Amino acid sequence: MAKKRSDKKDAREKKNSKDNKQPKASKAKKWFMEEAAKTTGKKEKSKKIKNKDYEKELAKLQIELVKLQEWIKHDGLRVVVIFEGRDAAGKGGVIKRISQSLSPRICRVVALPAPTEREQTQWYFQRYVAHLPAAGEMVLLDRSWYNRANVERVMGFCTDDEYQEFMRSCPEFERMLVRSGIQVIKYWFSVSDEEQERRFQNRIKDPTRRWKLSPMDLQSRKRWVEYSKAKDSMFAHTDIKQAPWYVVNADVKKHARLNCIKHLLSMIPYQDLTPPAIELPPRQEARGYVRPPLTDQNFVPEVH
Numbered sequence: 001m002a003k004k005r006s007d008k009k010d011a012r013e014k015k016n017s018k019d020n021k022q023p024k025a026s027k028a029k030k031w032f033m034e035e036a037a038k039t040t041g042k043k044e045k046s047k048k049i050k051n052k053d054y055e056k057e058l059a060k061l062q063i064e065l066v067k068l069q070e071w072i073k074h075d076g077l078r079v080v081v082i083f084e085g086r087d088a089a090g091k092g093g094v095i096k097r098i099s100q101s102l103s104p105r106i107c108r109v110v111a112l113p114a115p116t117e118r119e120q121t122q123w124y125f126q127r128y129v130a131h132l133p134a135a136g137e138m139v140l141l142d143r144s145w146y147n148r149a150n151v152e153r154v155m156g157f158c159t160d161d162e163y164q165e166f167m168r169s170c171p172e173f174e175r176m177l178v179r180s181g182i183q184v185i186k187y188w189f190s191v192s193d194e195e196q197e198r199r200f201q202n203r204i205k206d207p208t209r210r211w212k213l214s215p216m217d218l219q220s221r222k223r224w225v226e227y228s229k230a231k232d233s234m235f236a237h238t239d240i241k242q243a244p245w246y247v248v249n250a251d252v253k254k255h256a257r258l259n260c261i262k263h264l265l266s267m268i269p270y271q272d273l274t275p276p277a278i279e280l281p282p283r284q285e286a287r288g289y290v291r292p293p294l295t296d297q298n299f300v301p302e303v304h
Helices: 002-047 051-075 091-099 151-155 160-179 193-205 215-222 224-238 253-267
Strands: 078-085 107-110 137-142 182-190 245-249
Touching: 051 091, 051 137, 051 253, 078 091, 091 107, 091 137, 091 182, 091 253, 151 160, 151 215, 151 224, 160 182, 160 224, 182 253, 193 215, 215 224, 245 253
Parallel strands: 078 137, 078 182, 107 137, 182 245
Antiparallel strands: none
């Protein structure tokens, strides 16, 4: 009897021991999962630059862009920067950050619409030649002659002969530009399938950005693989030594903007021509000048 009671007591103690240990193991596992989640969250969050740091870095780069602009004007440089890539890859955002602090007389943004009936009968490069820079100018091409290698090829807007002729003549055309003294810089903005879809969905929901979603954008989603093949073929034919392609990872817009601007600045050697401090002269005195009555003028209503 004593042995049986002892066995039962040992069994109860063993059971209680298991029961007591189980909650501790669960708590430990729960704590580990929570800490792992926190760590993962911090890691993912740290991948993106903070807004404050982004604005600070962008401001520095835009000051350098002004210095570059003054050097281009001073040295009579001619620069063409081509921006190509997937739809919603952020090309427009980069172009805006480059040009917003520069003079439109020196840095021009060119975004041509679809060719007219007359332009369709011209030499293919002809309508782009009219927008090439003169001395002291930099032209930012938001889409370019590479429309033929991408959207026109995929959507069937050009014949096979026209496409093949473009692939043969484009490298020679760009070499000719470089030999004439024009610096050609080409960027391809790459964005993942998931990120492009997210941006398209945001455009659909936002009435102020819905205009950015064109029928061609919808087709680019539908024909993702065809566009990939067209891009690969384009690179194979036009990634030349005189004007190579530079790929910009554009999944994070702010990173893409900073990276692209930094690279652009590194591509054109320039010097700091910042003028000495400017003193504002005193205003001319109003001797004998009588201002007309304000009632004779039309004013915008002051709603705010």
